[in-house]
Amino acid sequence: MNHSGDDERLFTRVGHAGWADHRHFGKWVFGELAGSTSTTGLLAMAATGEVIDEDKCRMLDDVAVILTVADPRIYPLKLVRLASAYGDPLAGQAAAVAAMQGAIVGPQISQDAAFWLMDVASELGSSATDLMDIRRVVMDHLLRRGRLSGFGVPFRKEDERRVALAERVCARNRASGKYWTLQESIAEIVLDVRGVPANVGLSVAALSLDMGLRPGNLAALYTGLTFNVFLANAVEGAGQAPGVLRNISLEHVEYVGVPPRKSSEARS
């Protein structure tokens, strides 16, 4: 307690450092988690605070693999390369995470889409499988919001990751989930009405909700699960530390700003 009588203690479930073993979300690290918990399990526990069963962890593995589009020319990954270009991969990783805050690309899309799917499902209530009702609610959202999270596939006709994930979801017998079937219907409606295809963010959101994950945890979860993409670019980028990236040749740069001018002092 401080002098005002306020409780200044902070409560945590994340961890306690002991002498011989350590606690982590209610488990002994050496005694209970070691030998039985995968990296995915640890990451999922970190983002959700809950133990995720192995079946769900394997599904999350599939998501992480499918989201592995590691081409260093893609904007956030180019950013990683630039921050790593002075030789330290940690700088690239730090920059990657910072750049994802509030970004219009990356895992935030799944989180936003999950909240939106929950809104739609809540409005539909018991008629979540009635295509006419779904169409009515989606049309209403399109009118009110204009742009929907989880839609739009830049530079290509469909999101190949969405197709690949759908295959893995079927293979793992998860295609009958409430949110999965709902997002499939919604995707068809939006494509029909607006001509805008759904992206993998919508699929990931639906799958996650069907797995019982909380929408508010999804950006953190998938940032963690797809960190391999940043890591790979940071490590290779730092190893190369390429001069050509540290300083782009000026022939490839054009100035489009204010034309030359003089201060009033220089003019006089």
Added chain:
Amino acid sequence: MRPSYNGPVEELNWAAKLQAHVVTPGNRPRIHGYDVRGDLLNCTSFSGLILLTLTGELPAPDVLLAFEKALFILATVSVAEAPVHASVLSGLCGSSSCGMTGVAAITLAQQAHWIVNEHMELFQSLAAKAIPPEHLFSPQNEEEQADTELLVCALEKAGVKPPKACKGLKPISAALAVLHECCGLTDPWLMEAVLVLARIPCTLAEGRAVQPGGFRSYPIDLPQFVYRDEE
């Protein structure tokens, strides 16, 4: 030789050049059109250069004075605040200069965003020429009141008319009101950038003052964390 893999990057049309909007690349750089070394070096201060860079225009003399006075108030950030505390921990861990600067910049940016968001109501009332809500931005004690008066005094001494609302505000709110009213920095993005720039020196200096590895000198359980197995 390029490998034979094809994808959107290979098959679609893209811009050929990287565009610069603020600084001309190469020798004799210009910022927003002004020759930095051949012109500005002799006719403005570093603060003027910052304002030009952020706003696109060279500030009038009274704007520059107001900006510099506000920076004095905004610059001080102590170890009690998260950015400096984080910088100190970074120093304790022996982070490199890059690591510490990165930590400082990230945490300061978070703090700046928080502060500016907290002050949105103040900015709205300033824009509407209304009286700011007292409970949120008024001085918490006599020392704060006195500090705000020092800012007002310094502005008046420099020939700058402080915003009317200034006197009833706590120092940081008064400084932000000066940026808003006297310097025309009404864009929250600009306000956040100025806060980060102003606070970087204190944040880094405090972190650098720490002995790397001096772990026992740091109050590890401040504030107190209590571990619980269940939520």
